Structure formats: structure tokens, C-alpha cells
Amino acid sequence: xxxxxxxxxxxxxxxxxxxxxxxxxxxxxxxxxxxxxxxxxxxxxxxxxxxxxxxxxxxxxxxxxxxxxxxxxxxxxxxxxxxxxxxxxxxxxxxxxxxxxxxxxxxxxxxxxxxxxxxxxxxxxxxxxxxxxxxxxxxxxxxxxxxxxxxxxxxxxxxxxxxxx
Numbered sequence: 483x484x485x486x487x488x489x490x491x492x493x494x495x496x497x498x499x500x501x502x503x504x505x506x507x508x509x510x511x512x513x514x515x516x517x518x519x520x521x522x523x524x525x526x527x528x529x530x531x532x533x534x535x536x537x538x539x540x541x542x543x544x545x546x547x548x549x550x551x552x553x554x555x556x557x558x559x560x561x562x563x564x565x566x567x568x569x570x571x572x573x574x575x576x577x578x579x580x581x582x583x584x585x586x587x588x589x590x591x592x593x594x595x596x597x598x599x600x601x602x603x604x605x606x607x608x609x610x611x612x613x614x615x616x617x618x619x620x621x622x623x624x625x626x627x628x629x630x631x632x633x634x635x636x637x638x639x640x641x642x643x644x645x646x647x
Contacts, residue, residue: 525602533628543617560626575610
């Protein structure tokens with residue numbers, strides 16, 4: 483079984499797949515009587531022409547490292563943001579696009595999100611399932627709500643083993 487090592491999540495490393503949502507640097511605005519820093523417009527949300535934004539709550543069972551990756555998925559009609567409602571690290575898995583739109587995913591990457599980090603997968607990005615490493619596995623998910631199919635799954639021919647640094 484091939485092993486991949488999860489790297490710390492950073493905006494630069496994750497940029498080909500989406501956005502990292504985190505507090506970094508100075509806030510864009512100070513609001514609420516000067517008591518709140520606003521870090522403005524941190525994700526490129528895309529819900530397609532016939533979709534709308536929806537906020538759902540996911541409560542996923544925690545997994546452990548090493549983690550066996552068997553399935554990747556993507557959402558061709560819209561972006562998908564995961565915002566943890568806890569202060570625990572969690573695993574983010576993504577894959578490069580295949581050689582053609584209908585091709586299977588390419589090289590897989592794994593990231594360890596630190597407490598306080600959220601992510602937004604760009605539309606059509608291959609990724610692993612929601613993978614908290616500690617309970618509770620509670621996340622707010624902002625994604626496309628619409629009538630057309632927005633989920634493609636790809637089972638790996640050979641599972642991958644994801645380990646920590």
C-alpha cells in the first residue's frame with residue numbers, strides 16, 4: 483500500500499484545490515464598536531447558475547492516523563466549504579485533476595488542518611470525505627443546493643495509507 487504523509491495546511495500549498503479560511507495578518511476592518519476584527523471575503527464560493535448557497539451541519543465520526551483512504555469525491559456543480567465547530571486538528575485530503583475532465587483523479591495530497599482553520603474546495607476538486615481526528619466531528623458546511631446531481635465518487639483501485647508528519 484502506498485503511503486502519503488500529511489503536511490500542515492497552508493494557503494500556498496492548498497491554493498490549487500481551494501481556499502484556506504483562517505485569521506492571518508491584520509483584519510480587513512474593525513467593526514462592532516471597535517471590538518471585532520473582520521477578515522473579509524476569504525473564500526471563492528461558486529454555486530453554479532442553477533444552485534444556491536446552503537448551510538448544513540455535519541456530525542462525522544472521528545478517524546485516526548494512519549488513515550486508509552479508499553474513496554475520493556467531487557462536486558462538479560459547486561464549491562464546498564468545511565468550517566469546524568470545534569478547536570481540534572482535522573485531516574484534509576485532496577487530489578489533482580485527472581488528465582481530462584472525465585479522467586480519474588491524479589496525485590493525492592493530505593493536509594493537517596490546525597485548530598481554527600477551515601477550507602473551501604473549489605468546484606470540481608477531488609477530495610476525501612470529511613475526516614475529523616477527534617470528537618466532536620461537528621462542522622458547518624456551506625455548499626450548493628440545487629436539483630441537478632452534484633456528487634461524483636471514485637473508489638481507488640488500491641487504497642492509500644495517510645500518516646501524520
